[in-house]
Amino acid sequence: MRGWRAFVVTLAALVAVGVAAPASAAPSPRDISYLLATHQEYLSAIAAGALAAQRGEADEVRRLGQAFVDDHRRLDQELVALAGQLKVPLSDELDRPKQAELKALAEAPAGAGFDQLWITEQIEAQGQLYDGISHELNYGFDERVKNLARGADDVILAHIGELNRADAEVNAPAQ
Template sequence: MALRAFGVAAVLVAALGAGPAVAGAADAPAAAPSAQDVGYLQAAHQSNLVEIATGQQAQQKGQSQQVKDLGGRFVTDFTRLDQSLQQTASSLGVPLAPADAARQATKQLDKVPDGRYDRVWIPVQQAANKAATANAQREITSGSDPAVKQDASVAAPVLAEHAALLNQAASQI
C-alpha cells in the first residue's frame, strides 16, 4: 500500500512540481508577464484545484476526524488562494487550464480502500505541499510581476502551516 501512496504522490508531483511549459513566451511583448510568472500561475492553479478536490474527497472518505478536518481546511484555504490567483491571471491575460490534474488525483485516491485512505492521503498531501511550496518559493525568488509575487507570498505561509498540520497528522495516524 505504501507503494500506491508514492505512485499517487508521483502523479501529483509530476503534474504540479515541474511547472507547465509556456508556449510562445519568447514571442510575448515586453509588458507580458515573464515565463516564470506564467509558469507559477499555471502550476499553482493546478495545485489549488488538486488540493480542493482531494480535500473534498478527504471529507467524505477520511476515516479520522483529523483527516476530515484537514480536508475541509484545504478546501477553504485553497479556494481562497485560487480566487485571488485567478484574478491575477485574468488581469495579466494568462490562460489557466482546467482541472485535469485534480481529476487524475481524485481518481487515483478513489482506488484506495477506505480503511487505508488516511494513511495514503497524508503522504500524498505532503508531496503535493512540497511541490507547491517549491513553486511558490521559485516565484518569490525569481518572479518579476509584483501581483504574481504577492500571490506567491500570500500562499507561502498557508503552505507552511499546512505542512506542519500534515506532519502532525502523520505522526498521529
C-alpha cells in the same frame, strides 16, 4: 531658464512613464509558469481535500480535508483574478497526471489506508506548492505574482506542519 525647466519636466514625465510601464507589461514566462502550475495544484488540493472530508476515517483527516478545500479555494480565487488581469488563460480541467492521482485516491479503500495515502500525497503536493512559491519569490519578475506567492506562503507552510502532525498521529505505530 525656461528651456531647462521644460527639459526637466519632460524628463520627469518620461521617467514616470518608464517606471509605470513594467507594471502593465505582460508577465514573464516564469511568472506565467507559476500561475499555471499553482492553479493546477490548487484544483488538485481542493478535489483531494473534498475526498478526505467525505471519506477520511480519522477526524483529523476529515478536518484537514475541509480546511484544504476552504484555503485552496480562497487562494485559487485570488490567483484566477490576477491571471485574468494579466490575461493568462487558465484551464479549470486538471491535467492527466493530476486526474490519475485523484482517481487512485478516490478508488483507495476507505479507512486507515485512505487516510495514510491522503496524508502522504498531500505532504508531497504541499511541498511542491511550497517549492513553487519559493522559486517564484526568488526568480519571478512580476511583483503582482510575487505578492500572490507571498500571500500563499504562510498557508502552505501551515498545511505542511498540520500534515506532519497528522501523519504522526494517524500513522503512529500501534502500541
